[in-house]
Every structure is written in structure tokens, then in C-alpha cells.
Amino acid sequence: MSTKIDRREFLKLGAAATAAVAIGIGMSDSRGLIPLPAAPTAPTKSRKPQESPHKWAMVIDQSKCIGCDLCLAACHAYNDTPPNIAWSRVEEVEPTSEGKRVFRPTPCQHCEVAPCVEICPVGATYHRADGLVMMDYDKCIGCRYCQLSCPYGVRHFNWDKFTGDNPDVPYSGTPEVARRPRGVVEKCTFCVHRIDRGLSVGLTPGVDPDATPACVVACIYGARVFGDLNDPDSPVSVALREHPEAYRLREELGTAPRVFYIPAETMEEASS
Amino acid sequence: MKVMALYRRHVVPAMREPVFQWMAFLSVFIAIGVGAGLTVFIKGLHITNLTDLVPWGLWISIDLSAIALAAGAFSVSAIAYLLRRESVKPVAKTAVFVGFVGYSIAMMMLLLDIGRPDRFWHGFVFWNIHSPLWEVTMCVGLYFTVLMMEVLPIIGHWEPVEKQFPRISHRLGSLHKLTPYLAVVGLLLSTLHQSSLGLTYGKLVARPIWYRPWPMAINFYISAIVGGVALVTFISLFSAKLTPRARINKDVLDKMAYGVGWAVLFLFALRWLDLMIAMPAGYVPGKTEALYVLTRGRLAFSFWGLEIVLGMILPAILLLIPRFRRNENARMVALVLIAVGVIAFRWNTNLVGQLIVFGTVAGSDIPLFTTYMPSLVEILSGIGVIAYGLLAITFGVRFLNVIDHGEVVEAPAEAPVPAAMVPSSR
Numbered sequence: 001m002s003t004k005i006d007r008r009e010f011l012k013l014g015a016a017a018t019a020a021v022a023i024g025i026g027m028s029d030s031r032g033l034i035p036l037p038a039a040p041t042a043p044t045k046s047r048k049p050q051e052s053p054h055k056w057a058m059v060i061d062q063s064k065c066i067g068c069d070l071c072l073a074a075c076h077a078y079n080d081t082p083p084n085i086a087w088s089r090v091e092e093v094e095p096t097s098e099g100k101r102v103f104r105p106t107p108c109q110h111c112e113v114a115p116c117v118e119i120c121p122v123g124a125t126y127h128r129a130d131g132l133v134m135m136d137y138d139k140c141i142g143c144r145y146c147q148l149s150c151p152y153g154v155r156h157f158n159w160d161k162f163t164g165d166n167p168d169v170p171y172s173g174t175p176e177v178a179r180r181p182r183g184v185v186e187k188c189t190f191c192v193h194r195i196d197r198g199l200s201v202g203l204t205p206g207v208d209p210d211a212t213p214a215c216v217v218a219c220i221y222g223a224r225v226f227g228d229l230n231d232p233d234s235p236v237s238v239a240l241r242e243h244p245e246a247y248r249l250r251e252e253l254g255t256a257p258r259v260f261y262i263p264a265e266t267m268e269e270a271s272s
Numbered sequence: 273m274k275v276m277a278l279y280r281r282h283v284v285p286a287m288r289e290p291v292f293q294w295m296a297f298l299s300v301f302i303a304i305g306v307g308a309g310l311t312v313f314i315k316g317l318h319i320t321n322l323t324d325l326v327p328w329g330l331w332i333s334i335d336l337s338a339i340a341l342a343a344g345a346f347s348v349s350a351i352a353y354l355l356r357r358e359s360v361k362p363v364a365k366t367a368v369f370v371g372f373v374g375y376s377i378a379m380m381m382l383l384l385d386i387g388r389p390d391r392f393w394h395g396f397v398f399w400n401i402h403s404p405l406w407e408v409t410m411c412v413g414l415y416f417t418v419l420m421m422e423v424l425p426i427i428g429h430w431e432p433v434e435k436q437f438p439r440i441s442h443r444l445g446s447l448h449k450l451t452p453y454l455a456v457v458g459l460l461l462s463t464l465h466q467s468s469l470g471l472t473y474g475k476l477v478a479r480p481i482w483y484r485p486w487p488m489a490i491n492f493y494i495s496a497i498v499g500g501v502a503l504v505t506f507i508s509l510f511s512a513k514l515t516p517r518a519r520i521n522k523d524v525l526d527k528m529a530y531g532v533g534w535a536v537l538f539l540f541a542l543r544w545l546d547l548m549i550a551m552p553a554g555y556v557p558g559k560t561e562a563l564y565v566l567t568r569g570r571l572a573f574s575f576w577g578l579e580i581v582l583g584m585i586l587p588a589i590l591l592l593i594p595r596f597r598r599n600e601n602a603r604m605v606a607l608v609l610i611a612v613g614v615i616a617f618r619w620n621t622n623l624v625g626q627l628i629v630f631g632t633v634a635g636s637d638i639p640l641f642t643t644y645m646p647s648l649v650e651i652l653s654g655i656g657v658i659a660y661g662l663l664a665i666t667f668g669v670r671f672l673n674v675i676d677h678g679e680v681v682e683a684p685a686e687a688p689v690p691a692a693m694v695p696s697s698r
Contacts (some may be wrong), residue, residue: 159322
């Protein structure tokens with residue numbers, strides 16, 4: 001029996017093998033957990049984002065924050081970050097004039113004029129229509145230029161693969177997103193998966209816990225508030241209306257962050 | 273048995289030649305470097321000393337330096353083909369080869385440095401036209417292609433290729449006709465990315481010491497030209513000392529060295545002006561500390577010593593004052609020092625913005641100092657890549673006759689390339 005195959009058969013075999021491989025690759029791409037929202041098809045083509053009715057923002061009340069790090073624990077668990085990466089940090093800053101300790105949590109500021117979005121060579125970090133600064137882990141080449149560009153130091157590189165247990169699971173929550181691969185940069189997403197999932201089932205982010213960032217839900221002191229700036233009745237709009245003294249970090253750089261801080265004491269209190 | 277016989281017949285006599293001993297010596301470092309590189313690929317970047325605070329270290333400095341010192345390729349080509357200096361044309365061939373080696377060093381180093389080497393091609397597919405680094409990626413990729421087209425004729429004239437594949441050799445050789453056009457493209461692409469490398473740092477608003485777009489871009493561009501031309505001149509002079517295979521035209525190189533002397537003086541003035549402008553009158557958080565690190569702190573030696581005195585002032589004296597100019601050894605020392613100065617400039621510039629963090633970590637409302645010392649695996653892989661560069665240049669001088677400035681080689685515009693245009697070593 002001859003083992004020779006003729007040209008037609010060879011081509012057939014080849015086509016079948018290619019199809020099998022293609023299907024295999026397609027099937028193997030199931031990540032199990034909630035997939036991150038896909039990038040808009042061409043995020044870099046037009047700088048003007050498509051219209052979105054929402055404008056997400058966070059307000060952090062420093063007079064309420066006691067630096068307990070509950071928000072960090074929840075973030076570690078829900079976003080399944082490795083122990084050496086924290087998507088936001090809580091640092092102690094100058095005490096008030098009465099000597100009360102003051103803390104400042106710093107998540108990604110989701111700048112409207114984000115230096116990282118401007119300089120990412122492959123457009124792996126981009127603005128969504130609602131203004132969130134997103135990471136496309138499938139595009140990132142790991143050049144770490146964005147880490148140099150970020151004025152707030154909230155971007156973290158996966159120097160190593162995160163394997164093993166997450167010490168904050170299940171005590172502070174359960175992972176809701178897939179772990180990031182080695183060699184890409186990651187950062188706070190404002191729990192975009194919770195926002196999107198909540199919106200899709202008719203919840204209001206910032207009001208319903210299931211649609212609100214994990215750190216905001218975890219804060220038992222109500223120091224973190226989340227919501228839609230376009231909605232005058234959202235928690236953030238109300239908080240900003242009540243506290244005109246709210247400020248943003250390193251405002252002089254012109255990055256226009258979407259995280260607002262209510263100082264622990266107002267100017268009048270400090271001077272009195 | 274056959275292997276042993278071949279070994280005895282070819283390798284043993286060859287090893288008596290110093291150039292082969294030198295190449296074997298370099299190969300050892302290349303092998304070690306490959307080992308270190310593979311370790312990084314397999315284990316990941318956490319085995320380096322790079323951190324979230326200092327994410328760009330030794331490797332970035334090496335590829336910035338390699339790209340800067342490869343700038344001789346476009347500068348000398350522009351002098352030869354756009355300013356039409358016939359006598360410089362053969363030097364352009366040397367410069368192009370050195371440039372090719374420089375860019376290949378940079379690309380290898382970058383491949384090691386990025387977190388996802390498997391996605392090196394993303395820059396060409398996913399565009400972010402606002403990013404200087406994207407522009408650098410594109411231009412480096414395109415310019416590497418240009419250099420390849422300029423180097424292919426040289427490889428076509430390599431003896432074994434010429435003998436065994438005369439038709440391929442002829443085809444490759446005919447690419448030489450494109451050289452004047454490639455010189456224009458090369459000038460354009462190089463100007464774009466050499467300055468954009470400066471802008472890569474210069475546009476970062478988060479780092480006050482870097483945030484001066486124009487001075488950074490201009491300094492990077494000018495220093496690349498000065499360093500690149502100096503290196504090409506040095507390699508030519510030095511090779512001619514070592515081997516009769518490198519045939520140089522003393523007059524041309526002398527003129528180039530003299531020009532480099534004035535250029536380095538100009539560079540010195542620029543750098544000084546840049547620092548004067550950068551120096552804030554009062555206290556600027558982040559910037560004042562960074563200038564302190566540069567001029568009096570951790571980087572003081574590599575700034576004052578390597579960059580300013582050894583890299584600019586001394587070479588200018590050696591190249592411009594007639595008494596020293598006549599001394600050929602002094603000239604060579606001056607040229608190599610300029611290259612060292614350019615490397616030091618890249619190292620200092622890269623680190624000065626990262627050794628100070630301001631507002632980016634807990635407690636850094638007051639600027640904090642960080643440290644960086646390359647780890648062993650970074651150093652070994654870096655040395656391996658540099659050893660590859662030296663090996664490639666040695667190979668070029670020994671086998672490809674890249675330094676052959678004796679005769680003006682010019683392809684006639686229309687006629688097919690005659691074999692006579694081959695600068696023969698026989």
C-alpha cells in the first residue's frame with residue numbers, strides 16, 4: 001500500500017487541520033470569569049469619544065477616612081490582584097490643626113486628560129466613552145512608559161505571574177475578574193465590570209452596591225462615594241454640591257482627574 | 273572523525289590569527305548573554321532590579337546609546353549624498369554598517385526589556401499617533417529596513433556569496449543604486465525618531481526634571497549626530513591601526529574629526545544652555561532634587577566627569593587645538609571619549625527623572641529619593657548584546673570590507689552594476 005497522498009488530498013488534510021486548530025484556539029479562549037469589556041473597535045482613531053450618558057466619578061471624604069484599609073482588602077479580593085500590587089494606596093498625610101490624623105486613599109484618578117492614554121505607544125490604555133481610563137491587557141506590550149508618565153503612581157507592572165492563593169479571598173470577597181498575565185501593566189478600573197453588569201440589569205452604580213466599585217461598598221465609614229456626575233441626584237453630585245471646597249490631586253498639571261477629595265477640615269476651620 | 277579533520281584543517285590554523293581569538297573571546301560573552309537573556313525570558317522581569325519606581329534601567333540606557341551612536345549612518349550618508357561630498361561616500365558605507373549593528377543591538381535589548389516580547393509587533397498594528405514612543409517604534413522599524421537595504425549590497429559582495437551565488441550577489445549589489453534615495457529617507461526617519469526619543473522623556477508632565485520637550489528633543493538629536501559621527505571616525509581609524517584590511521583616507525577622517533571637534537563644542541554649549549534654562553530660580557519640588565542628584569548626588573560623577581569633562585571639554589581640546597590635533601592617538605582617544613560622553617548623557621537623562629519620585633508613592637508629597645543598581649542578569653545580558661555588536665563590526669571589517677575608503681566607489685546611474693564596483697580586497 002502506498003503512503004503517498006496526492007495534491008488534492010493533501011490540500012484537504014491541510015484545510016481540515018487548519019480548521020481544527022482555529023476552532024481549538026477559539027474554544028480555548030474562554031476565560032470563565034467575567035470578561036473585561038472589549039475595547040471600542042478603534043480607540044485611537046478618533047480622540048472624541050462616542051457620546052455616553054454617564055460620567056463616572058469618585059468623591060473621597062478625608063474627614064471620614066480612618067485609614068483602616070478595608071477598601072484595599074476588598075480591592076485585592078474582587079480584582080484578584082497579587083499581594084505586591086495594590087490598585088489604590090491609603091497614605092497618611094498632614095494632620096489637622098487639632099492634631100487629628102488624616103488619610104488619603106489614592107485610586108486611579110481616571111483623568112480626563114490622561115498622560116498615560118496620550119503616550120501609550122500601542123493604545124493599550126484608552127478612554128471609554130464614559131471617561132473611564134481602561135487597560136487592554138491583550139494589547140499591552142509591557143514597555144512601562146505609562147508608569148513613568150503617571151503623575152499619581154497608580155500603575156503597576158506584573159513583574160511576575162501571580163500564582164497561588166490570594167490571601168484576601170474569601171475573607172474580603174471573591175474574585176470577579178481574571179488574573180492578568182505576566183508582563184502587562186494593570187491599574188484601578190473603578191470596577192468597570194460591576195458598573196457594566198449593574199447597568200445591564202437596571203441597577204444604578206453608586207446607589208446599588210452590586211453596581212458600585214468594591215472599595216466604595218467596603219468602606220463602612222462612607223468615606224468613598226461613587227456615582228454619575230451627569231446625574232444631579234447621584235451621591236457624587238450631591239457630595240460635591242455640599243462641599244464646594246472639594247479638591248483634586250496635582251490639579252496644576254491639568255490632568256483633570258475624576259477623583260475628588262473633601263478635605264478633613266475646611267480653610268475656615270484651619271485658620272480659626 | 274570527519275569533524276575532527278575539518279577542525280584540524282580549518283579551525284586550528286585560523287585560531288592563530290588574533291582576529292579569530294578576539295572573535296572567540298567575544299563569543300564567550302555572547303553565549304553568557306544569551307543564557308542571561310533566556311533566563312529573563314523564562315523567569316520574567318522580576319529577577320531584574322527594575323521596579324515600579326525605576327522601570328527603565330540599564331537596558332533602556334543601552335538601547336538609547338546604541339541608537340544614538342548609530343546616528344553616524346544617517347549623518348554621514350547625508351553629508352555624502354545630499355551635500356555630495358564624493359570623498360565621504362566610502363565612509364558612508366562604514367557608517368551604514370555601524371548603524372545597522374547599532375540598531376540591531378537596540379532592538380535585541382528592547383525585546384528583552386518589554387514585558388511581552390511576543391507582542392513586539394503591536395506598535396506597527398495598533399497605532400497611537402500621539403505617543404512619541406509609537407513614533408520611535410515606527411521610525412526605528414522603518415529605518416532598520418532602510419539600513420538593511422543599504423547593508424545588503426555589502427553582504428552581496430562578501431566573497432563566499434559572490435563566488436557561490438553570483439546572481440544573488442549581483443541583485444543585492446544593484447540595490448546600491450538606491451543609496452542616494454535611501455539617504456534622504458534615512459535623514460527624515462532618523463531626524464524624527466532621534467528627536468522623539470528626547471521627547472519621550474520631555475513630554476512627561478509627571479516628572480518635572482524631564483518636562484522640557486524642546487531642549488530634550490534637540491539635545492538628543494544633536495548629541496546623537498555628534499556621537500555617531502565620532503564613533504564611525506574612531507572605528508575607521510582604530511581598525512586601520514590594527515589591520516591593513518581597513519583602508520582609510522586620512523584626509524577625510526581628519527576633516528571629519530575636526531568637524532566633530534566643533535560639533536562637540538556646540539553640543540557643550542547646548543547642554544549648558546539647557547541646564548541653565550532648566551535650573552529653576554526658586555524651589556520647584558521634584559526638579560530641584562533631581563538637579564541635585566545630577567550635579568551633586570548619585571549621578572555627579574557620570575555627569576561632571578564622564579559627560580561634561582571627558583565627553584565634551586577634553587575631546588574638544590584634543591580635536592581643535594593644533595598641537596594635539598596632529599597626534600593621531602590623541603585624536604582617537606578624543607573620538608572614543610565623545611561616544612562615552614553620549615552614553616553617559618543617555619544614562620544620566622534616563623535615571624535622573626526616576627531617582628526622584630514626587631507625588632507617586634505613599635509619602636512622596638515631599639520628593640523621595642529612590643535607588644537603582646542593575647542586577648547581574650541585566651549586566652550580563654547587556655554585555656552579551658554589546659559583545660554581539662563588537663563581533664558584528666569585527667566581522668564587517670575582516671570579511672565585508674566595510675572600511676575601504678581608499679577608492680571612491682560609485683555605481684553608474686543606469687548601467688547594471690559591474691563587478692568592478694566591488695571594492696575588492698584581493
